[in-house]
Amino acid sequence: MAEARRGRTDRTPLRRPTGFEDQDSHRATCASAGILRGPVAYDESLCSDTHCSCLCLLHRDSMFPMLWVLPMLFAPAAALEAPRRMQAQFAAQAPRLEGRLTEWQQATPIAFSGRPLAGHPRHATVYALWDAANLYLAFDVYSSPLQAQVREHDGDRLWFDDGIEFLIDAHRDRGTAYLPDDFAYHINIRNTVFDDRGTPQGQPDKAWNGVARHSVHILSDHRYLVEVAVPWAEIGLTPVAGTTRLGIDLCVNGSDPATGAYDYFDWCHLQVFHDPSGFGEMELVG
Numbered sequence: 568m569a570e571a572r573r574g575r576t577d578r579t580p581l582r583r584p585t586g587f588e589d590q591d592s593h594r595a596t597c598a599s600a601g602i603l604r605g606p607v608a609y610d611e612s613l614c615s616d617t618h619c620s621c622l623c624l625l626h627r628d629s630m631f632p633m634l635w636v637l638p639m640l641f642a643p644a645a646a647l648e649a650p651r652r653m654q655a656q657f658a659a660q661a662p663r664l665e666g667r668l669t670e671w672q673q674a675t676p677i678a679f680s681g682r683p684l685a686g687h688p689r690h691a692t693v694y695a696l697w698d699a700a701n702l703y704l705a706f707d708v709y710s711s712p713l714q715a716q717v718r719e720h721d722g723d724r725l726w727f728d729d730g731i732e733f734l735i736d737a738h739r740d741r742g743t744a745y746l747p748d749d750f751a752y753h754i755n756i757r758n759t760v761f762d763d764r765g766t767p768q769g770q771p772d773k774a775w776n777g778v779a780r781h782s783v784h785i786l787s788d789h790r791y792l793v794e795v796a797v798p799w800a801e802i803g804l805t806p807v808a809g810t811t812r813l814g815i816d817l818c819v820n821g822s823d824p825a826t827g828a829y830d831y832f833d834w835c836h837l838q839v840f841h842d843p844s845g846f847g848e849m850e851l852v853g
């Protein structure tokens with residue numbers, strides 16, 4: 568995933584991929600690690616482009632050891648902000664995941680947006696509900712013309728398809744390591760999933776497969792709805808209104824079918840996605 572909130576000071580330095588010997592393998596390593604996926608991360612010109620943080624690390628260490636420090640010294644106020652917050656409302660009636668937005672009106676939605684992609688505006692509204700069995704999320708997304716290629720579970724490059732992601736830090740540790748209480752779902756508009764969970768070593772493991780229920784409804788050429796029910800047993804918490812809080816980020820991926828241009832936008836403006844220190848917070852209410 569790619570740029571946003573440059574010069575953050577509220578996190579440890581970007582995770583350095585290891586084992587790369589040239590720029591192509593470096594990019595591949597970043598991609599497989601889920602780091603800095605974005606249009607800039609795959610542009611051949613990026614080795615000299617400060618928009619590509621993964622490649623900047625290469626340059627930072629070898630060529631410009633001081634220049635990259637300066638933006639961090641003058642980080643915008645947003646970098647010092649408290650975590651973003653949202654609420655999940657208790658669901659008097661569980662949503663059926665059948666594409667009915669009316670079932671989500673009991674929630675307090677949040678909205679976030681991205682840069683236009685191929686001239687098309689992009690934004691998302693996310694609804695969160697809960698009951699004793701599940702945490703429920705619904706993503707109502709507007710984007711460029713929709714496309715998706717990946718049909719295999721845990722298929723490579725699924726995040727280049729139109730689709731959504733959410734990442735959860737169940738214990739709200741807000742650490743930089745991606746631990747076993749941290750997990751992520753990527754769901755493209757074919758309703759295909761790439762899911763992973765953290766390990767004791769702090770790395771995402773795509774061999775983990777979750778059991779969340781999910782559905783996708785295409786509402787127009789530019790709009791779709793993804794609904795998800797994540798069991799609390801999978802999250803590893805017993806939900807309590809007014810007490811339970813999760814670390815969470817919400818993301819939308821998209822590629823323009825005419826140009827192939829890719830971009831994402833996320834609620835928390837993460838720079839490294841498998842890094843719970845940048846996640847926002849969700850409180851259960853109701």
Ligand SMILES: [Ca+2]
Nearest residue numbers: 762773775776
């Ligand atoms: Ca998996």
